[in-house]
Amino acid sequence: MSAMTRRSFVGLAAVCAVGAGVGGLGTAFAQGDELLRPPGGQDERALRSACLKCDRCRSVCPTDAISLASVEDGLVSARTPKLDFHKGYCDFCGKCIQVCPTGALRSFDETREKLGVAVVQKDRCLSYFQGCNACEDSCAFGALSFSQGHPVIDGGLCNGCGQCEYECTALVYGTFAGGTRRGIVVLPPQAAAALGGTLVDGASE
Numbered sequence: 681m682s683a684m685t686r687r688s689f690v691g692l693a694a695v696c697a698v699g700a701g702v703g704g705l706g707t708a709f710a711q712g713d714e715l716l717r718p719p720g721g722q723d724e725r726a727l728r729s730a731c732l733k734c735d736r737c738r739s740v741c742p743t744d745a746i747s748l749a750s751v752e753d754g755l756v757s758a759r760t761p762k763l764d765f766h767k768g769y770c771d772f773c774g775k776c777i778q779v780c781p782t783g784a785l786r787s788f789d790e791t792r793e794k795l796g797v798a799v800v801q802k803d804r805c806l807s808y809f810q811g812c813n814a815c816e817d818s819c820a821f822g823a824l825s826f827s828q829g830h831p832v833i834d835g836g837l838c839n840g841c842g843q844c845e846y847e848c849t850a851l852v853y854g855t856f857a858g859g860t861r862r863g864i865v866v867l868p869p870q871a872a873a874a875l876g877g878t879l880v881d882g883a884s885e
């Protein structure tokens with residue numbers, strides 16, 4: 681990040697956390713069984729039927745971008761892999777696909793396919809309050825630009841890699857509020873499409 685440092689947000693975060701509820705994106709946008717899956721797992725039905733819950737994909741991911749779904753994500757999905765961009769983002773190394781023994785994660789072309797689509801949450805994005813630009817240089821796919829001081833996502837170019845969410849300075853804010861809040865978040869393609877745009881106003885739970 682350039683104009684501001686993560687540390688500089690701590691004071692703001694402490695203040696904001698007082699009124700912030702724990703929950704966040706997953707809760708706010710969860711649509712039943714819609715989870716953000718590792719590359720090649722976007723066909724939800726196919727993944728569920730083929731996944732052995734063997735944990736190999738999560739174990740091999742060098743960026744820690746994969747976590748395990750919990751029972752809160754649905755009993756059928758529990759312990760299947762999902763993406764969590766709080767700890768890392770996907771660099772499309774393909775290792776999870778290589779180790780998957782069943783083909784639950786099939787081949788994936790990040791230039792044509794999407795893990796998800798990034799959405800800016802206007803009520804959480806610190807650019808609207810503090811002039812934050814932490815995510816400005818995070819996108820390697822030309823999908824994120826800044827306009828009038830705020831991030832703008834090109835939903836057509838975004839492949840859902842999660843680097844912008846990972847870099848989001850609201851991470852500090854989120855840490856105080858339970859680790860779930862970001863100013864920018866990647867949603868599964870269907871969930872993002874249902875929003876009708878990549879800028880959401882007042883999305884808090």
Ligand code: SF4
Binds near residue numbers: 719743744745746772
């Ligand atoms: S492609 Fe690589 S970085 Fe992405 S989720 Fe799989 S193992 Fe992790």
Ligand code: SF4
Binds near residue numbers: 730731736738776
């Ligand atoms: S490696 Fe394949 S079968 Fe094993 S948990 Fe991951 S997706 Fe499921």
Ligand code: SF4
Binds near residue numbers: 798823843
């Ligand atoms: S998730 Fe963010 S960093 Fe990744 S392609 Fe989309 S806008 Fe760019």
